[in-house]
Amino acid sequence: MNVTSATDKTSTESSASSSTKSTSTVDYNTFLQLLIAEMKNQDPTNPMDTSQYMSQFAQLSSVEQAMQTNSKLDALLSSSALSQxxxxxxxxxxxxxxxxxxxxxxxxxxxxxxxxxxxxxxxxxxxxxxxxxxxx
CATH class of the missing domain: 2.30.30 (SH3 type barrels.)
Known part of the structure; x- marks a missing residue:
């Protein structure tokens, strides 16, 4: 079984390139990449509880919906300001x-x-x- 290290150069470079795209936030794709890496590298004799995965997905979904709500609210406020x-x-x-x-x-x-x-x-x-x- 091939397990990559957390300090592996290729994974570090891909993480660095994705973090430069989004300034100090983790977007949906980055989260999924981290989650897949976590699943690939977990100990097969002691796997992570699935409820923890579901909790992480629920938190991500909540944050993503809040970000969409904020962008729609900004557009609505801009439209209102222009009308006024x-x-x-x-x-x-x-x-x-x-x-x-x-x-x-x-x-x-x-x-x-x-x-x-x-x-x-x-x-x-x-x-x-x-x-x-x-x-x-």
Missing amino acids: ADGLIGRTVSFTDTTGASVTGKIASVSINTDGAVATLENGTKVMVGPGLTLS
């Missing part, structure tokens, strides 16, 4: 800038960043959409 931004274009906004001056203008465009929505007025002034703005 579209509703701001053409409206008049009033706010107080950092110097204390009162600024009023019509919104020409809205961009969505990681920090939030930024409205650009017709005169080129940019303002973060959030508390302190008055829309009319």
Whole structure:
């Protein structure tokens, strides 16, 4: 029976290449590869309990479903933010800038960043959409 070592160069290289694809997470394929390697290299006189395998599969399935839910939620939030931004274009906004001056203008465009929505007025002034703005 051929048993490869945990420090075998080919298995280490394949693990390294799969870990560079997914930055600090174990994806479904990597998990299956580890599980198959574990099954191949277990002691035949004292095999692992099948309930442990099923528990590992259930945990992986749960994590994978949570990741899919998160990606769908991100898409939904992005869509909602774009719909809200579209509703701001053409409206008049009033706010107080950092110097204390009162600024009023019509919104020409809205961009969505990681920090939030930024409205650009017709005169080129940019303002973060959030508390302190008055829309009319």
